[in-house]
Amino acid sequence: MKNTFSIAIHGGAGTIRQSEMTEERKDELQKCLRTAILRGRHILDNGGSAIDATCAAVVEMEDSPLFNAGRGSVFNSSGFIEMDASVMCGQTLAAGAVTCVRNIKNPVLAAKALLEHSSHVLLSGADAESFSRNHNIEFEQDDFFYTEHRYQQLKDAQKKDRVQLDHSDENDGKFGTVGAVALDKNGNLAASTSTGGMTNQLPGRVGDTPLIGSGNYANNRTCAVSCTGIGEGFIRAVSAYDVSALMEYKGLSLEQACKLVVHEKLHKVEGMGGLIAVDKSGAVSLPFNSEGMYRAWLTAGTDIQIAMYKN
Amino acid sequence: MKNTFSIAIHGGAGTIRQSEMTEERKDELQKCLRTAILRGRHILDNGGSAIDATCAAVVEMEDSPLFNAGRGSVFNSSGFIEMDASVMCGQTLAAGAVTCVRNIKNPVLAAKALLEHSSHVLLSGADAESFSRNHNIEFEQDDFFYTEHRYQQLKDAQKKDRVQLDHSDENDGKFGTVGAVALDKNGNLAASTSTGGMTNQLPGRVGDTPLIGSGNYANNRTCAVSCTGIGEGFIRAVSAYDVSALMEYKGLSLEQACKLVVHEKLHKVEGMGGLIAVDKSGAVSLPFNSEGMYRAWLTAGTDIQIAMYKN
Numbered sequence: 001m002k003n004t005f006s007i008a009i010h011g012g013a014g015t016i017r018q019s020e021m022t023e024e025r026k027d028e029l030q031k032c033l034r035t036a037i038l039r040g041r042h043i044l045d046n047g048g049s050a051i052d053a054t055c056a057a058v059v060e061m062e063d064s065p066l067f068n069a070g071r072g073s074v075f076n077s078s079g080f081i082e083m084d085a086s087v088m089c090g091q092t093l094a095a096g097a098v099t100c101v102r103n104i105k106n107p108v109l110a111a112k113a114l115l116e117h118s119s120h121v122l123l124s125g126a127d128a129e130s131f132s133r134n135h136n137i138e139f140e141q142d143d144f145f146y147t148e149h150r151y152q153q154l155k156d157a158q159k160k161d162r163v164q165l166d167h168s169d170e171n172d173g174k175f176g177t178v179g180a181v182a183l184d185k186n187g188n189l190a191a192s193t194s195t196g197g198m199t200n201q202l203p204g205r206v207g208d209t210p211l212i213g214s215g216n217y218a219n220n221r222t223c224a225v226s227c228t229g230i231g232e233g234f235i236r237a238v239s240a241y242d243v244s245a246l247m248e249y250k251g252l253s254l255e256q257a258c259k260l261v262v263h264e265k266l267h268k269v270e271g272m273g274g275l276i277a278v279d280k281s282g283a284v285s286l287p288f289n290s291e292g293m294y295r296a297w298l299t300a301g302t303d304i305q306i307a308m309y310k311n
Numbered sequence: 312m313k314n315t316f317s318i319a320i321h322g323g324a325g326t327i328r329q330s331e332m333t334e335e336r337k338d339e340l341q342k343c344l345r346t347a348i349l350r351g352r353h354i355l356d357n358g359g360s361a362i363d364a365t366c367a368a369v370v371e372m373e374d375s376p377l378f379n380a381g382r383g384s385v386f387n388s389s390g391f392i393e394m395d396a397s398v399m400c401g402q403t404l405a406a407g408a409v410t411c412v413r414n415i416k417n418p419v420l421a422a423k424a425l426l427e428h429s430s431h432v433l434l435s436g437a438d439a440e441s442f443s444r445n446h447n448i449e450f451e452q453d454d455f456f457y458t459e460h461r462y463q464q465l466k467d468a469q470k471k472d473r474v475q476l477d478h479s480d481e482n483d484g485k486f487g488t489v490g491a492v493a494l495d496k497n498g499n500l501a502a503s504t505s506t507g508g509m510t511n512q513l514p515g516r517v518g519d520t521p522l523i524g525s526g527n528y529a530n531n532r533t534c535a536v537s538c539t540g541i542g543e544g545f546i547r548a549v550s551a552y553d554v555s556a557l558m559e560y561k562g563l564s565l566e567q568a569c570k571l572v573v574h575e576k577l578h579k580v581e582g583m584g585g586l587i588a589v590d591k592s593g594a595v596s597l598p599f600n601s602e603g604m605y606r607a608w609l610t611a612g613t614d615i616q617i618a619m620y621k622n
């Protein structure tokens with residue numbers, strides 16, 4: 001066992017515009033990012049697995065109403081919440097994911113249960129919920145998830161949709177995701193991602209978050225990646241796996257591969273957002289092409305870094 | 312416009328064992344493969360698009376009770392049919408896909424409608440069905456899809472599951488998919504894939520077929536790919552996109568990339584099945600690691616080739 005580890009987390013690239021950010025909200029967000037990454041660090045520092053560390057960090061963000069995942073999930077066009085999540089293990093390439101699930105407190109734990117207890121990788125809707133109940137995953141009533149802020153976002157988005165042809169740059173707050181990637185002391189990589197989707201999206205819409213290779217990927221040969229942004233671009237560009245392929249097949253560094261995927265390849269499919277990644281040596285990269293991305297990262301023995309915008 | 316085109320189709324890698332194949336059934340299967348590829352060829356020969364050609368070939372196989380897609384779909388463990396399909400355009404990287412849909416006569420046409428008319432790539436379940444109804448996609452009653460043969464397969468699989476620990480090589484007939492890949496006279500590539508999933512699978516299970524990069528992928532820079540087999544392996548290996556990445560980043564030929572993905576990388580994740588692929592020059596590759604794969608292929612000016620087993 002080496003004495004080195006790394007972890008990076010994100011709280012979404014669909015951030016509040018810098019001009020509209022209050023000091024109070026900034027403090028709240030940074031506090032939650034800090035708590036989440038500390039949960040992951042604690043596990044890694046004690047020799048725990050990258051899977052457990054990334055799931056613990058994601059659970060912390062799912063439990064906060066501040067982020068668009070779990071409790072703070074946004075409303076779809078029918079006025080209810082559907083969530084997606086996935087987990088991948090870089091050592092075995094085992095993966096688990098759920099899509100379009102309702103009322104699961106921590107969808108990332110349902111995804112982890114699938115990874116551990118099923119030959120299937122991806123389950124959807126009511127059937128994913130049944131599987132979760134059978135594996136003692138916690139459920140909550142609708143009012144646990146309801147936040148006035150998210151409901152107001154839906155109403156705003158629905159109003160804007162009617163005039164969106166004239167104001168097509170109104171993407172603020174319409175997308176977001178939480179995710180974590182880690183390298184543990186055993187040299188294993190893992191990635192976990194969770195989302196409530198996009199405000200006012202069609203019910204039944206599946207974004208990149210639960211799709212292995214698109215929004216989430218881990219492989220001990222290369223890296224672990226978790227994406228956030230408008231999911232369709234990440235699906236069409238197969239972004240998470242693309243970072244790994246560029247490293248393995250083209251010999252790019254993590255930094256080079258991440259930049260190419262986010263700043264060139266994603267642009268070609270009109271993709272907006274960012275990703276976090278950690279490679280097998282523990283290096284971390286967190287590029288984005290949106291105004292900001294809530295993020296935090298650390299390696300063994302260094303201080304926690306927290307950032308929200310480009311500077 | 313060049314005077315060259317190519318098309319390849321498959322009817323699944325979960326084939327009937329050679330020892331159990333009757334001459335009559337062989338004739339029926341070959342006849343349907345021939346009709347399907349001729350529908351695609353007709354469109355390509357007249358200057359039509361690779362998307363239209365691949366969808367037409369897939370529709371023909373969906374309409375046949377012989378293949379596990381559309382009308383001939385297998386039953387899940389709850390005794391009903393859920394279907395998946397996807398379509399991708401190599402020119403624009405636009406894609407559309409549906410998962411866990413019921414009663415849609417041709418799921419590949421629902422996927423094509425999504426590609427053409429939605430900003431979303433992937434819709435699931437009842438919501439994908441609503442979208443399809445709004446776009447005049449044809450629906451059929453349950454009895455249209457019911458075949459005694461498929462129902463018997465479910466009963467057999469359910470019996471075998473109880474003893475599967477002792478007979479774990481009993482995979483015959485448990486999986487299958489149909490798909491088509493083509494290069495059109497304008498130099499555009501496309502891939503279309505459709506499936507009824509695996510006999511006795513959990514309801515709500517999503518395989519590789521509707522997942523861009525896993526079971527279906529097309530990119531004019533490299534190739535178009537459609538996979539068939541036990542989907543979870545193709546998801547974990549991101550197989551369809553991997554063929555493209557090996558060509559683009561590592562300079563492999565289509566043949567080399569396909570062989571590496573099917574005979575090495577898929578094995579590492581215990582994946583079983585095969586894929587069909589066509590590259591931007593019109594070359595075709597159809598490797599599989601199972602006993603057989605129903606398949607047909609042709610290029611402009613050559614005869615149709617049809618094969619079912621290794622020889």
